[in-house]
Amino acid sequence: MNIQENVSLKLYSTMRLGGTARYVCSVTSEEDLLEALEFATKNNIPHRIIGSGSNIIWSDKGFEGLVIVNNIASVTFHDDTTVTFGSGHSWDEAVLITTDKNLSGLETLSLIPGTVGATPVQNVGAYGQEIANVITELRAYDTQTKEFVNIPGSDCQFGYRTSRFKTTDAGRFIITSVTFKLSQQAPTPPFYESLQAYLDKNSITEYTPTTLRNAVIAIRSSKLPDPSQTANNGSFFANPIVPKKQYDNLIAKYPDIKSWELPDGSYKLAAGWLIEKAGFSGIHDSETGMATWPGQNLVIVNENATSTHQLITFKKKIVDKVKELFDVTLEQEPELLP
Ligand SMILES: Cc1cc2nc3c(=O)[nH]c(=O)nc-3n(C[C@H](O)[C@H](O)[C@H](O)COP(=O)(O)OP(=O)(O)OC[C@H]3O[C@@H](n4cnc5c(N)ncnc54)[C@H](O)[C@@H]3O)c2cc1C
Structure with a gap:
């Protein structure tokens, strides 16, 4: 197994930011994995398993340990x-x-x-x-x-x-x-609202795993940036969940707030709606080199930032404004490592 030293972590996050890893290796079997862990133990350093890096952001200080890139495929x-x-x-x-x-x-x-x-x-x-x-x-x-x-x-x-x-x-x-x-039964409606709208618009009435897959691919391709072209981690914020009392206060003030009632009586708010109302739709922030993706405020893209600090600064602008307006704290979905 080949262990590389002093590798830029920008290569191991689809946000393409972060410092340097002391060591990086790829594992293709459980035996490789044990070997990698033994290396970390022998060198008394931490390890971290990753896949494609599409849900992680590396800090600027990097990782003084072994990043294990998972390629165990079967x-x-x-x-x-x-x-x-x-x-x-x-x-x-x-x-x-x-x-x-x-x-x-x-x-x-x-x-x-x-x-x-x-x-x-x-x-x-x-x-x-x-x-x-x-x-x-x-x-x-x-x-x-x-x-x-x-x-x-x-x-x-x-x-x-x-x-x-x-x-x-x-x-x-x-x-x-x-x-x-999995199931051999054909998928049956009701489908997710935007998926059903796409199926209707395109007169797709035969519901199979493949027709639904193709519909989802078409929807996603039209609205989400491709991480191989544009640095991003998909939805940067999770939809916040608030208790009914807080929801009642919010709906009284913002009757058009986008939300879903949950089985336990709490409410999930559309983070994209909160971000839009906070004035961050399609924003290009020249101070940080970060932006929100047009039509998908939840997605933060790295236009020309060179440090995770810039991303965190941009994120803070959004979180602070949403908190000020709605008293709701947006939680980051991708994990900041280490
Ligand atoms: C454009 C875009 C769209 C996205 N859309 C969605 C979406 O619709 N829904 C959704 O849920 N997510 C979405 N994501 C987020 C992301 O794709 C998923 O979370 C995905 O599962 C991360 O896979 P990864 O291999 O890149 O994991 P990584 O980012 O490499 O790792 C993520 C976390 O999992 C841990 N991990 C990775 N592999 C292992 C392992 N084998 N064992 C233990 N821990 C492990 C890592 O240590 C880290 O904590 C999107 C991301 C992007 C960029």
């Missing part, structure tokens, strides 16, 4: 509907493999950048599906007990854009494969 079908992907497998290619087999469960998660192994970390979701609904089990190396374990989906503590891998057990497990149970 596909195993156990029966007609149960499939295990190696965690370094490209996520979108994994979705394509399942839709090509006419399997439903992942199709509206098409074109989300990244690897299979990162999807459980924040319970990846889009257009009404999230992986919590279809993961049966994952395999991971437990860095505490130093053994490989199988964790059932029901033990992952999945929530809205979260799981135990992001909260109570952050950094503890290195996921090496994920198993999904």
Whole structure:
């Protein structure tokens, strides 16, 4: 296994910012992973597993440890509907493999950048599906007990854009494969509002995993920047959830506030709407070199910033204004490392 020294971390985040990593290596098997961990232990340095870097931002001070880039890719079908992907497998290619087999469960998660192994970390979701609904089990190396374990989906503590891998057990497990149970039943409405609108507009009445995948790809391509062309991490802010009392105060003041009632009676607010009202729609901030993506205020793009400090400065402008106007704190979705 080749371990590189003093590597720019800009290459390992789709926001293309950050300092230098002391060491970087790529792993393609569980054996490689153990070798990489042994290197970190021997050198008494921290390690960090990453996939494609589409949900991380590296700090300017860099990482005085070993960045392990996950390329453990494999596909195993156990029966007609149960499939295990190696965690370094490209996520979108994994979705394509399942839709090509006419399997439903992942199709509206098409074109989300990244690897299979990162999807459980924040319970990846889009257009009404999230992986919590279809993961049966994952395999991971437990860095505490130093053994490989199988964790059932029901033990992952999945929530809205979260799981135990992001909260109570952050950094503890290195996921090496994920198993999904999919369905041979055709997807049935109701679909997510904007997805249904696209289907109607394009007179698509045959609902298959492939027609839905193609619809999602068309919608996403028309409104989201491609991280290979434009540096970004997708949605930079999660939609904030507020208690009913706060929601009632907000709706009285802003009757057009965009929101969704949740089963527990709280409300999820559209962060994009809050950002728009705070005056940050399609903003190009010359001070920081950062911008919000036209029509998608939630997406912050790096136009010509050279430091993570500039990104944080821009983020603070948005967060502070939203807080001042609505008394709501926007939480950052991509993780700032280390
Ligand atoms: C344009 C764009 C659109 C996006 N749209 C969506 C969307 O619709 N929905 C959504 O949920 N997300 C979305 N994202 C966010 C991102 O694509 C997902 O979070 C994705 O799963 C991250 O994958 P990655 O391989 O790039 O992970 P990375 O960014 O490399 O890592 C993310 C986190 O997971 C950890 N991690 C990575 N691999 C492993 C592993 N094998 N074991 C344990 N921990 C691991 C890392 O340490 C880090 O904490 C979008 C991002 C972009 C740039």
